[in-house]
Amino acid sequence: MKLLWQLFFSFFKVGLFTFGGGYAMIPLLQAELVEKRKWISESDLMDYFSIGQCTPGIIAVNVATFCGYKMKAKTGAVIATFGIIVPSMILIILIASVLHNFLDNPYVIHAFAGVRIVVVALIAETLISFWKKGIRDKTGIAVFLVSTGLLIGLGVSPAVIVLLAVAFGLILQKWGRR
Amino acid sequence: MIYFLLFWEFFKVGLLAIGGGLVTVPFLFELSDKYAWFSHQELADMIAISESTPGPLGVNMATYAGFNTAGILGGVIATISLTTPSVIVIVWITRVLSRFKENPYLQSGFYAIRPAVVALILGASLQLFRLAVVDVLSAVLCAVFFVAIHFIKIHPIVYILLGMAVGIVLKL
Structure with missing residues (x-):
């Protein structure tokens, strides 16, 4: 029971402080799940993210479900998912019903501009630690x-890139020397 | 019956939108054409609000659309329906994965996936960078925050709150 509360609360926090979509969530998940709670490893997080990228649904929700399931099977999956969506539901309903001018408030505008800058810095830090963890040899760099070329140069969809990478991994296993 | 319809339509969006928040946008435009739930203009407002409130974009949009259509219960139902397919699919995948954990093919797949994920995060951070860093001041702040984050390990929430404070004080 205590674990379920912790799961809910951790994901509630992540949901509440994620500004800017799924990717902005990674630094928070890293701090909360990997470093603080030690529920999952950094490689787990990378794997969840890549699978969440090419399975149906919102990436953030997929990652929450993965972590929750790892901790406490189906109940954990549902609780973690619930934790991440509850802050959104409350805030959006509040904004839509009473805080109509929320986004026009100058304080809100300035605060969001500040948060966006911090999110970039946080993600840059995540990028460094994922690079160290995930890229270990020349094949990885390739x-x-x-x-990167496919994504930024040609605008290929992230899901397709993940699937191509899996295919490449399988080919390496079959014919290469890994 | 509006609740059942909301459930069904958002369940479909959750099932078909592969790749996260923004991918739900075209599906929502379709819903807007099919039902009188929200107009294109309202949808544009919704996207703006979802992008600048905390939480996953797709979840925010489902709540907003559901709430606009059928009140609080509508918002809750739309959000839960959007997430249901994810939960089912992920639980199923996790089971399969844990059964084949030692399989060398599976391991090679993940070995190749991880560098690709680093590339995806790089892409996302460049996009966020273009939105956030718009002048010299924001560039300097970003650099300062990065150095602080790199050397002083405190919870990111603290930095996010700091960012809000700095934004308000400097009128960014």
């Missing part, structure tokens, strides 16, 4: 470079 996959990274090709993926």
Whole structure:
């Protein structure tokens, strides 16, 4: 029971402080789940993210479900998912019903501009630690470079990039020397 | 019956939108054409609000659309329906994965996926960078925050709150 509360509360916090969509969530998940609670490893988080990228649904929700399931099977999956969506539901309903001019408030506008800058810095830090963890040899660097080219140069969808990477991994296993 | 319809339509969005928040946008435009739930203009407002409130974008939009259509219960139902397919699919995938954990093919798949994920995060951070860093002041602040985050390990929430404070004080 205590674990379920912790799960709910951790994901509630992540949901409440994620500004700017799924990717902005990674630094928070890293701090909350990997460093503070030690529920999952950094590699787990990367794997969840990549699978969440090419399975149906919102990436953030997929990642929450993964972590929750790992901790406490189906109940954990539902509780973690619930934790991440509850802050959104409350805030959005408040904004839509009573805080109509929320976004026009100058304080809100300035605060969001400040948060956006911090989010960029937080993600840059995540990028460094994921790079250290996920790219261990020349093949890894090659996959990274090709993926970056496909994503930024050609605008290929992230889901397709993940699937291509999996295919490449399988080919390496079958014919390469890993 | 509006609740059942909301459930069904958002369940479908959750099932078909692969790749996260913004991918739900075209599906919502379709819903807007099909039902009189919200107009294109309202949808544009919704996207703006979802983007600048905390929480996953897709979840925010589902809540907003559901609430606009059928009040609080509508918001809750739309959000839960959007997430239901994810939960089912992920639980199923986790089971399969844990059964084949030691399989060398699975491990090679993940070995190649991780560098690709680093590339995806790089792409996302460049997008966020373009939105956030708009002048010299914001560039300097971003650099200062980055150095602080790198060397002083405190919870990111603290930095996010600091960012809000700095934004308000400097009128960013």
